[in-house]
Amino acid sequence: MxxxxxxxxxxxxxxxxxxxxxxxxxxxxxxxxxxxxxxxxxxxxxxxxxxxxxxxxxxxxxxxxxxxxxxxxxxxxxxxxxxxxxxxxxxxxxxxxxxxxxxxxxxxLERSSLFQRMAPGARQLQLIAANVDSVLIVSSCNDDFNLSRIERYLALVREAGSRPYLVLTKADLCADTAAYTGAMQGYRDLPVALVNGLDADSVAQLRQWCLPGETIALLGSSGVGKSTLLNGLAGQQLAATAAIREDDSKGRHTTRHRALYPLAAGGLLLDSPGMRELGLANAEQGLAATFDDIGALARRCRFADCHHDSEPGCAVQAAIDSGALDERRLHNWRKLEREIERNSRTLAEQRAGDRALGHFYREVQSHARERKQRGD
Ligand SMILES: Nc1nc2c(ncn2[C@@H]2O[C@H](COP(=O)(O)OP(=O)(O)O)[C@@H](O)[C@H]2O)c(=O)[nH]1
Ligand SMILES: [Mg+2]
Ligand SMILES: [Zn+2]
CATH class of the missing domain: 2.40.50 (OB fold (Dihydrolipoamide Acetyltransferase, E2P))
Known part of the structure; x- marks a missing residue:
């Protein structure tokens, strides 16, 4: 395959x-x-x-x-x-x-950007891609659309040092696309495109984000239409899409490995397997950038160590009460923050464990050498 x-x-x-x-x-x-x-x-x-x-x-x-x-x-x-x-x-x-x-x-060579995630089920990092200029976060105008997941992607993209864009696919199957574009209005600095991935004219609007010499990654759940976009932008069938998959027995992932695909116009597109789990690790800055509105509010709380629960003079809770801040956003920020902390701890423990193991091996080796020298 x-x-x-x-x-x-x-x-x-x-x-x-x-x-x-x-x-x-x-x-x-x-x-x-x-x-x-x-x-x-x-x-x-x-x-x-x-x-x-x-x-x-x-x-x-x-x-x-x-x-x-x-x-x-x-x-x-x-x-x-x-x-x-x-x-x-x-x-x-x-x-x-x-x-x-x-x-x-x-x-x-030193990287201009680096994508990494906590490998699912493992206690280590996994590199996704390097030197990516822009990322098309792909979501469909259906039940796949999920603001908290988009915020997770945003934190990852901003941490990596790439430019994020949002592509909302399957617009042709959706009766009320305004509900989706409307939900994205609060996200400044995130250009949004509404496309039908199966229609070449519709996909053409994305070319302005995929200029010659640029490296662009596609990020999104399985089935949202990433490979379809890749083929549409390339103008030819480069990656297998769900509709033409050759092997149904192994589940729904049709893109089996990450690869860079050169586009005819001169850009490069990275298609990656639908990464259901994108655990955040080492992503404090990306998270802060994604939730900079909450950060700005928090600086106005009366107490510097405010937990934004029920403290008096909490600017974050006040913004939720007034409707200026979505409570879901606060919850997601906390959830992702805890996740990053947890993964940092895991990685630190892993590193300490590796060091201890390395020390142990060196001890064993030097004892063996001594024994040999003594002729035991
Ligand atoms: N109607 C419609 N179908 C789409 C669109 N984009 C993708 N599809 C279909 O959705 C399925 C999954 O697409 P695929 O590109 O394999 O998704 P991937 O897993 O993200 O790479 C395929 O059957 C596509 O033909 C779209 O904008 N409109
Ligand atoms: Mg695919
Ligand atoms: Zn507060």
Missing amino acids: SKSLISRRPRIGRGGSAVQSAGERQLSSLQRLGWKPFFQQQLSLAELGECEVVRVMAVHRSQLQVAGERGEQPLPVTPVLLAEDIEQRPTVGDWLLLERESGKFVRR
Whole structure:
């Protein structure tokens, strides 16, 4: 299944237009892959001469699929790529330096943005994608629409350092779309588009958010129409959608792995498996940015340590009483805040545990060495 998805992704061809100079061609093919001055300025003069840069297009168990000015190629996952610290491992969207001659991995470039979540059922982080400029948060105009979930996505996107947009799909099936766009009116700085993902003209309005050289991720529950949007924006069938899935027996997820898909216009789109669980970890700033209205109110509470329950002079409760603040928003803010705290604790414990285990192994090894030296 994942194999057929890879092959459906158009490969970046070798070479380019004959009228361009070699320099221009190199620049434009990399820029089409999302190369920006932020990455360029990280290269030393020596690296410019000796290395090629490639972008991680997809991550598979034993290899990465990377693309650069010489086209696409697999890169085996070697021990150097498996850094102990999960955050340091390459993920989809990362830029890597390879030795021009040998193709060997040299280093990963610093990221302009990083998406991570608490891996469901595990006590560790999972990287979702790096170097994503914008995120289309996708929700349908039906029961899938859920403000608290949208706020969770917003916290994640703002923490990652990407620009959020909201795409409300299945507008064609909805009698009262105003109910959905109206609910989003309080969310300043969040552009909203109402689309029918099956209609090319309707999807075309999203192109202004998917400009050449930009990397855009799709985020939303399974079935909301992410892959349909990807295909509509690409103008061709790149990702399997629910309607044409080949294998029904394994559940409803049709997108099995995360991959970057180059759009004809020059942007790159990341389609990811419907991530039902997007646990927030290390997302304090993203949360604060998403709930900055509550933060501003809280600063006006009489007591600096106000819990916004029943304290006198609570500006947050006053805003709820006056109807200026939705009580659900306060509850969701608290819920997400608790979740982040809980996950931070888990990660800290895990790290402490790893350190203790590492210490234990080193002890055992040094005892073994001593015994050997003594000839026991
Ligand atoms: N009527 C209508 N159907 C849609 C729309 N967007 C997606 N669909 C359908 O919804 C189903 C799920 O779409 P898919 O793209 O696979 O969702 P994904 O899981 O988010 O990738 C498919 O049958 C699509 O044809 C839309 O805007 N209008
Ligand atoms: Mg999909
Ligand atoms: Zn208060």
